[in-house]
Amino acid sequence: MPSPRLDEKEFKRRYRQQFLDPAFSSLSVEIDRIAAVAWDAYVNSRKAPVTRKAGDEFNDPSYDLSVEWLAARDAIRAAQGRFEDLARAPSILIINGSSRSEHTCPGEMSKSFRLAEQAKDAIAENFRLHSTILDLSRVTSEFGRQIHPCKACFSTAAALCHWPCSCYPNHSLGQVHDWMNDIYPMWVEAAGVMIITPVNWYATSSPVKLMMDRLVCADGGNPDPTLTHGKDAARAKQIELDGWDYPRHLAGRLFSVVVHGDVEGAENVRRSLSDWLRFMRLTPAGPRAELDRYIGYWKPYATSHEELDHDPAVIEEVRNAACSLAEGVISLRAGRFQIPGSHLTEARSK
Structure with missing residues (x-):
């Protein structure tokens, strides 16, 4: 190239x-x-200008690891500890997938954000569980909030894709302000994840797709960059060919997906999101947890919020989806939510 x-x-x-x-x-x-x-910095490719020796917990203790990557790894470890702590109430992550916000060019909030707030309220009112809204519209309205595109290291070799992602920040290329190091721990800590997104051209919104692609490292990614000496593609290929176990870092969590559109595509987007989450070994929290609906079908965009106001059934369905997720999370924690086939050995690793 x-x-x-x-x-x-x-x-x-x-x-x-x-x-x-x-x-x-x-x-x-x-x-x-x-x-x-x-x-x-650019000429000399100083991608990670501040490093320290990896230490004995890694395959190559003498390898220089980015302190930013280590901080992200530590945050994920702490989040995993909270996820596994049965003395703590389980938490739920609600993701607003719309990029629209009243704080920048569109001039008004999104319907997705309104529905996310309804979901959060339903969980609090009915189950008293803590939930957090991850508002992906911040990538369009907040300074220093970016989700950089996936560089597709996994397609070269699974072991080349590090968990968490080590492609960013890349200071020599000015690829900084990457939000994913904050987002990874949010996914890890959550016992249940709910994605609420509009349809954008028969697909998810741009921020949701960016997040999805960058979560590839959570599904088979390598937690030890010293194994590959950073981004040594030949070494990574050999490691995979020698036998890679494709660790599923987010397996065992439950999910809910709500997709809303105005003309076409809602069902396909809902299905693609659900398929993606299932592939990462997350489990749907029941049939009511997956929803695709049209709000203001073929109506003017200028009145879309009014259309939502006049459709209380959609709001109630979103609240029901959130409650299904919360109920599933509580049942899973108590050992009452059985996932059929979860004890079976994978016929294909990836």
């Missing part, structure tokens, strides 16, 4: 674009100095 490398002139031109505001004009000399440092 053609090289994406930039020469110094083009790199610095792009780097300076973030300082287009005339308010930065008086700092031109300082910006030039900063750009020179950034160019040096």
